[in-house]
Amino acid sequence: xxxxxxxxxxxxxxxxxxxxxxxxxxKLAFAADIFRSYTGSIERGxxxxxxxxxxxxxxxxxxxxxxxxKGT
Amino acid sequence: xxxxxxxxxxxxxxxxxxxxxxxxxxKLAFAADIFRSYTGSIERGxxxxxxxxxxxxxxxxxxxxxxxxKGT
Numbered sequence: 001x002x003x004x005x006x007x008x009x010x011x012x013x014x015x016x017x018x019x020x021x022x023x024x025x026x027k028l029a030f031a032a033d034i035f036r037s038y039t040g041s042i043e044r045g046x047x048x049x050x051x052x053x054x055x056x057x058x059x060x061x062x063x064x065x066x067x068x069x070k071g072t
Numbered sequence: 073x074x075x076x077x078x079x080x081x082x083x084x085x086x087x088x089x090x091x092x093x094x095x096x097x098x099k100l101a102f103a104a105d106i107f108r109s110y111t112g113s114i115e116r117g118x119x120x121x122x123x124x125x126x127x128x129x130x131x132x133x134x135x136x137x138x139x140x141x142k143g144t
Contacts, residue, residue, distance in 0.1 A: 003127045006137060010123070048127075051082070051120035055075050065078060065144040069137040 004045065006072040010054075011045045013068045017061045018043075031060035076117065078144040082126075083117045085140045089133045090115075103132035 018028050025043065029036040033056055041047045042057075051065070058065055090100050097115065101108040105128055113119045114129075123137070130137055 001136075003124055006127055007123065010137075048123035050122040051079065051126070052075055054123070055078055055120075064073075065082075065141040066138055069141045072137040 001072070003048070007045045007048050009071045010048075010068055011043050013070055014057060014061070015043050017063060017068070021061065028057065028060060032056040033060075073144070075120070079117045079120050081143045082120075082140055083115045085142055086129060086133070087115050089135060089140070093133065100129070100132060104128040105132075 014028075018025070021027075023031070025039040026036050029039045032039070032053075034053055038047070038049070038053070039057075042049060042053075054065060054068065058068055061068075090097070093099075095103070097111040098108050101111045104111070104125075106125055110119070110121070110125070111129075114121060114125075126137060126140065130140055133140075
């Protein structure tokens with residue numbers, strides 16, 4: 001597996017978890033205290049943020065880092 | 073769980089995987105193509121690198137991102 005592939009899997013995992021909560025990207029960004037544009041670029045797989053941003057996202061989604069890395 | 077706690081778990085997972093391969097930090101840094109000082113600061117939990125660095129580390133250790141995030 002190459003890095004872009006891992007990013008796509010992570011973003012898909014975040015996308016599914018967000019939909020399960022019926023949240024918009026804005027709602028996730030607000031809950032995770034990150035910029036709205038950032039959730040979009042993460043979900044499009046354009047950026048691989050640092051651990052702290054992923055940590056804020058998983059905390060907002062009430063899962064752990066392991067969950068969003070599943071399948072990488 | 074707070075972010076520093078997650079970093080400590082991740083670094084412990086990396087440390088154990090590195091020892092299982094009987095690698096020094098230098099050897100891991102070389103295999104992952106990252107600076108030697110970086111492996112040290114990651115293992116001391118001083119830094120939470122971006123996904124790409126973690127990806128290079130897991131590739132060198134022949135595991136996946138999910139493995140080093142176990143328990144976070």
